[in-house]
Amino acid sequence: xxxxxxxxxxxxxxxxxxxxxxxxxxxxxxxxxxxxxxxxxxxxxxxxxxxxxxxxxxxxxxxxxxxxxxxxxxxxxxxxxxxxxxxxxxxxxxxxxxxxxxxxxxxxxxxxxxxxxxxxxxxxxxxxxxxxxxxxxxxxxxxxxxxxxxxxxxxxxxxxxxxxxxxxxxxxxxxxxxxxxxxxxxxxxxxxxxxxxxxxxxxxxxxxxxxxxxxxxxx
Amino acid sequence: xxxxxxxxxxxxxxxxxxxxxxxxxxxxxxxxxxxxxxxxxxxxxxxxxxxxxxxxxxxxxxxxxxxxxxxxxxxxxxxxxxxxxxxxxxxxxxxxxxxxxxxxxxxxxxxxxxxxxxxxxxxxxxxxxxxxxxxxxxxxxxxxxxxxxxxxxxxxxxxxxxxxxxxxxxxxxxxxxxxxxxxxxxxxxxxxxxxxxxxxxxxxxxxxxxxxxxxxxxxxxxxxxxxxxxxxxxxx
Numbered sequence: 001x002x003x004x005x006x007x008x009x010x011x012x013x014x015x016x017x018x019x020x021x022x023x024x025x026x027x028x029x030x031x032x033x034x035x036x037x038x039x040x041x042x043x044x045x046x047x048x049x050x051x052x053x054x055x056x057x058x059x060x061x062x063x064x065x066x067x068x069x070x071x072x073x074x075x076x077x078x079x080x081x082x083x084x085x086x087x088x089x090x091x092x093x094x095x096x097x098x099x100x101x102x103x104x105x106x107x108x109x110x111x112x113x114x115x116x117x118x119x120x121x122x123x124x125x126x127x128x129x130x131x132x133x134x135x136x137x138x139x140x141x142x143x144x145x146x147x148x149x150x151x152x153x154x155x156x157x158x159x160x161x162x163x164x165x166x167x168x169x170x171x172x173x174x175x176x177x178x179x180x181x182x183x184x185x186x187x188x189x190x191x192x193x194x195x196x197x198x199x200x201x202x203x204x205x206x207x208x209x210x211x212x213x214x215x216x217x218x219x
Numbered sequence: 220x221x222x223x224x225x226x227x228x229x230x231x232x233x234x235x236x237x238x239x240x241x242x243x244x245x246x247x248x249x250x251x252x253x254x255x256x257x258x259x260x261x262x263x264x265x266x267x268x269x270x271x272x273x274x275x276x277x278x279x280x281x282x283x284x285x286x287x288x289x290x291x292x293x294x295x296x297x298x299x300x301x302x303x304x305x306x307x308x309x310x311x312x313x314x315x316x317x318x319x320x321x322x323x324x325x326x327x328x329x330x331x332x333x334x335x336x337x338x339x340x341x342x343x344x345x346x347x348x349x350x351x352x353x354x355x356x357x358x359x360x361x362x363x364x365x366x367x368x369x370x371x372x373x374x375x376x377x378x379x380x381x382x383x384x385x386x387x388x389x390x391x392x393x394x395x396x397x398x399x400x401x402x403x404x405x406x407x408x409x410x411x412x413x414x415x416x417x418x419x420x421x422x423x424x425x426x427x428x429x430x431x432x433x434x435x436x437x438x439x440x441x442x443x444x445x446x447x448x449x450x451x452x453x454x455x
Contacts, residue, residue, distance in 0.1 A: 052322060053246045054392050069248055069443050070393035076247040087391055089398040089426075090246075090272075091330040094323030098341065124348075129307050130319045133297040136349065137323030140342040171346035 006199035007180040013148050015040040016195075017178045020146070021104050026050055028097070028138060030107040031075040033148045037106050050102055052134045054093050057085025074134065097134070098141040105142040107135065109149045109174075111164040114211040116174040116186040118147065119166035132169075139170030151179035151208050158210035160184065160191060181205050189214060223385045223435050224414060228258035231408050231436045235259060235373050240268040242329065242374040242400040243281060247273055247300070248444035250393035252377035252410045253280040255436070257454055259375070265289045270329070270371060272322060272396060274298040274306035277448030283455070285309065292316035294369070296325050302448050319349065324366055326399060331368035333402025333431075338367045374404030377441070378427070381411035382418075385432030386425045394426065401431040410438040 008016065014036035021027060021037075023045040029035050038060065041047055049058040051073040058073060059080035067078035081087070096102055111119040118139055121132045139145055152158055160177065176194070177184045182205045183195040192214040193205060206213045225231040232255060235241065241259070245251030260283055267290050274293055275282025282305045284290060298306050298317060309315040320328065321343050331339055340363035344350040354365040376397045379390040387409060389397060401407045414437045447454075 051392075053249070054395050068391065069445055070250065071391040072247065072249050073392075076249075081391070087389070087394055089394050090322070090326035090396045091399045094326045098323055098327070098343065127311055129298055129310055130317070131297045131299045132319055132321050132349065134322035136321040136347060137343045140345065141323070167348045168346060 007197045009180075011036055011040070013178045013180060016183055017106055017146055017148050018042060020176065021045070021047060025103040026056075026096075026101065028052065028102050028105040028142060030105070030135075032108045034106040034108060035075070037148070050093075050096060051079070052093050052097065052138075054088050054090060055079070055081060055085060056088070056096070057082045059085070094134075094137055097137050100141055100143060102142045104144045104146065105138045106146045106148055107138065109147045109159060111159055111161050111166050112147055112149075112174050112177055112186075113164045114160070114162055114186070114190040116172045117164050118145070118169045118174050119164040120169050122167050124167045135169045139173040144175055145173045146176050146178065147174050148178045151181040151205070158208060160209045160211055162211040181208065184213075187214070192217065222383045223429075223433060224383050225434045225436050228254055228410070228436055228438070229261065231255065231434050232258045232262050235262065235264045237264050238266045239264060239372040240270070240370075242371040242404055243269055243271040244374070244376045244395065244397035244400050245271065246392065246395040248276055248280070250377050250389070250395050250397050251280050251444060252375045253442050253444055254438040255375040255408060255410050256280045256284055260284050260287055260289070260455060263289075266291045268292045268294065270294045270325075270369060272296050272325065273300060274303065276300055276302045276444045278303070278305060278453030279442070279447045280444050280454070282306070283453065285315065288314075290315060292318065294318040294320060294325070296320055296322040321349065326396065328366055328369040329396065329399045329403045332370040333399060336368055338365055340364065341366055369403060371400070371404040372406065374400040374407045376401055376407060376409040378409055378411050380413045380415050380420060381409055381432070381435045382415050382420055382429075383435070384417055385409070385429035385435055386420050387411070387427035387432060388420060388424055389426055398427050401427045406433045407431055408434045408436070410436050410441065412439060412441060413437065
């Protein structure tokens with residue numbers, strides 16, 4: 001994706017999100033683009049990764065041939081355990097989540113409302129198989145919820161909306177969105193642009209957002 | 220003398236009756252007691268209610284149990300798998316019931332069930348469709364949903380090492396739901412990769428104390444479900 005000048009790539013979105021995670025944070029990364037955050041930890045910072053299937057101190061994927069079917073992440077992909085890691089059962093793992101011990105969770109999204117409501121588990125369509133996993137527990141229990149997502153769906157529909165039409169994962173939970181077009185804060189006044197991606201204008205982001213959008217705050 | 224070791228899988232699962240509620244450990248294939256599940260398929264019990272995080276892989280293990288038509292209802296958090304169409308097909312055909320439970324609530328319901336706690340309040344699912352019809356209570360300014368503890372007639376468990384008393388240790392992220400399920404079933408049946416002498420497990424390292432375990436079977440070289448799926452094998 002080098003040479004991309006209009007908007008951010010998946011990696012750049014992940015890098016921007018990583019930049020906003022404080023040193024020493026306990027972090028849970030959702031499946032998909034959020035997983036890339038681990039590749040962009042800023043110099044001088046240390047994060048400890050939690051995966052809800054029972055590992056604190058999760059490391060990167062193993063070298064080919066080194067995979068262990070009993071050492072996986074919540075996306076059921078092979079991972080490694082770093083020095084200082086620990087294994088635990090699901091009761092303890094969600095004590096960490098529900099009990100407010102995880103600092104930051106980065107999730108994907110289907111829709112985010114201007115008040116920070118998140119929908120990311122079901123379209124509610126007839127015949128769809130509902131599958132929630134740990135998403136509702138994470139948004140209810142983790143202190144800071146970031147979303148990394150393309151700004152619109154593959155069909156061009158807005159994901160940032162006034163009110164979610166899909167079933168909610170949680171109400172008023174998202175604080176910041178890292179899209180391919182902009183970084184957007186969820187504030188008491190609604191969505192506010194924090195940073196625009198290269199080659200992207202405020203008007204373009206407004207046109208692709210189905211909710212009022214406040215411009216960059218003058219600092 | 221106490222000896223919970225059973226010599227065969229068939230005799231370990233022999234008495235599971237039709238209509239039983241069965242907790243099955245594992246998160247995906249990690250920690251899945253696949254040998255015991257295959258034993259349950261061979262045994263033939265039907266109308267089962269199964270509690271597991273997922274619905275199995277390919278056409279082996281839990282997916283094979285579901286495919287055999289023996290499962291009346293699944294209680295799980297994530298009934299999708301990139302390698303299995305068994306559950307979705309039956310669900311769409313209206314041939315299996317589903318109770319969808321968020322993963323942390325599922326874990327806590329099992330933990331509570333095992334700990335003698337009939338119900339608890341949690342913020343998970345508040346303001347979502349999964350809270351509909353459930354009691355909401357405001358505590359210290361925040362809304363919580365009432366959830367009930369879960370118990371089972373049987374639990375099928377996979378561990379790394381066991382002794383004849385039923386002390387267990389696990390392997391890495393294959394631990395997952397297994398220890399809490401051991402506590403929440405009337406009869407806990409374990410497949411262990413290795414059975415060691417009593418005293419062979421360091422007391423500081425025992426994860427499941429033997430009081431929670433009823434039967435142990437050694438399965439020295441358990442199948443890896445993803446290998447079976449890759450080979451296109453279906454059970455039986």
